[in-house]
Amino acid sequence: MMMTTTTMTLLRFLFYLFVVALMRLNEVNCSDDNDDETGNDGVYDYTFMQDVCYENSELTPGVGGRKKYGFVMPDSDGCYDALVNCQLQLNTSADHQITVRFQELSTYCYEDIVSIKGDTNTRDFCGFYAPSYSLYSSSNSMKIQFVTGSAASSSCLTGFKLYYTAYHTGECSDDEFRCSYEGRCIPRELICDLYDNCGDWSDEKAGTCGLSTGSIIAISVISALIGLSFLGFVAYFIYDRTSRRKTRRHRRQDDARTSHTTSGLPPDGMTIASSNCEEDLPPPPPLYTYVNTVTAGIYDDQDSELDPNAPPSYNAIFNSSSSSSSGPSDA
Numbered sequence: 045m046m047m048t049t050t051t052m053t054l055l056r057f058l059f060y061l062f063v064v065a066l067m068r069l070n071e072v073n074c075s076d077d078n079d080d081e082t083g084n085d086g087v088y089d090y091t092f093m094q095d096v097c098y099e100n101s102e103l104t105p106g107v108g109g110r111k112k113y114g115f116v117m118p119d120s121d122g123c124y125d126a127l128v129n130c131q132l133q134l135n136t137s138a139d140h141q142i143t144v145r146f147q148e149l150s151t152y153c154y155e156d157i158v159s160i161k162g163d164t165n166t167r168d169f170c171g172f173y174a175p176s177y178s179l180y181s182s183s184n185s186m187k188i189q190f191v192t193g194s195a196a197s198s199s200c201l202t203g204f205k206l207y208y209t210a211y212h213t214g215e216c217s218d219d220e221f222r223c224s225y226e227g228r229c230i231p232r233e234l235i236c237d238l239y240d241n242c243g244d245w246s247d248e249k250a251g252t253c254g255l256s257t258g259s260i261i262a263i264s265v266i267s268a269l270i271g272l273s274f275l276g277f278v279a280y281f282i283y284d285r286t287s288r289r290k291t292r293r294h295r296r297q298d299d300a301r302t303s304h305t306t307s308g309l310p311p312d313g314m315t316i317a318s319s320n321c322e323e324d325l326p327p328p329p330p331l332y333t334y335v336n337t338v339t340a341g342i343y344d345d346q347d348s349e350l351d352p353n354a355p356p357s358y359n360a361i362f363n364s365s366s367s368s369s370s371g372p373s374d375a
Contacts, residue, residue, distance in 0.1 A: 155193025
C-alpha cells in the first residue's frame with residue numbers, strides 16, 4: 045500500500061524527535077564535562093600562567109598536600125596577553141611521572157607557541173586544533189612554556205587549556221585506579237569524569253564507569269518519546285486502514301444502488317439485440333369480411349358450407365407452412 049502524505053509527515057516527525065533526543069543526550073554529557081572544566085565541583089586545581097609569569101613559577105603536583113592533577117591555562121578571563129614569555133615548571137615526587145593532554149588550543153601559529161618540554165625533547169603546538177594524544181614525561185618533571193607576539197593584542201584568543209596528572213607504575217593503593225596502559229596508578233576520584241587521565245581513556249570506558257545519571261535520564265526520555273511516537277503511529281495506521289475500508293464499502297453500496305436503478309437500461313455504448321422469434325411465425329390471416337346470414341358473420345372453420353372466397357383458417361396456414369413448402373392444398 046502506498047504511503048500517504050500524512051504518513052510521510054508522521055515519519056519525518058518521529059525522525060525529528062529522535063534527533064532532538066540525541067542532541068539532548070549530548071547536551072547532558074557536555075554539561076557534565078563543563079562542570080569539571082569550570083572547577084565548580086572543586087576537584088581540579090587551576091593555574092593561570094600569566095598570574096605567575098614573572099615569578100619563580102613552579103608547580104608541585106602530589107607534593108606537600110597538593111593535588112596530583114589540575115588545569116593550566118594562560119589567564120582567568122579567557123584572553124591571553126601579547127608579548128609574554130611564561131614558563132611553568134611541573135615537579136612531582138621522585139617515584140612519579142607526569143602526563144598532560146590538551147583540551148583546547150587557540151593561538152596564532154606565526155607568533156604564539158605553546159611548548160611542552162621533557163627531559164630530552166620539546167614539542168611545540170599552535171593553531172586551532174588540540175592534539176588528540178597525551179604527552180608523558182620520562183622523569184618526574186615537565187616544563188610548559190607560552191610565548192606570544194604582538195598580534196595577540198588585537199584579538200581575544202584563549203590560547204590553550206590542558207590538564208596534567210601525576211601517576212606512578214608501582215602497586216596501586218585502595219584509593220587509586222590502575223590504568224590499562226603500563227599499569228599506571230592515578231587517583232580514583234579521576235575516573236569517569238570525562239578526562240583522559242590515564243592517557244588511553246581506560247579510566248573513562250563504559251566497563252569502568254557504566255552509565256552516568258544524566259545518561260540514564262536522557263536514555264529514559266528517548267525511550268519514552270520513541271515508545272509514545274510508535275504507539276501514535278500504530279493508532280494512526282489503524283485509523284487510516286479503518287477509514288479506507290469504510291470509504292470503499294460506501295462506494296460499493298453507492299455503485300450497487302446506482303446499478304439497481306438503471307438495470308432496465310442498456311449500458312453505455314451497447315444496444316439490445318432484437319429477438320428472431322417473430323420471424324419463425326407466419327403472418328396472421330387477413331380479416332374475414334364475408335357475412336353469412338346463418339352464422340351472422342361469424343367464421344367457423346368446421347362449417348362445411350364455406351364461402352369459396354373465404355381465406356383459409358389460421359391453423360391450416362400454419363400447418364401447411366411447417367410441413368411443406370409447396371403451399372396450401374386445395375380444399
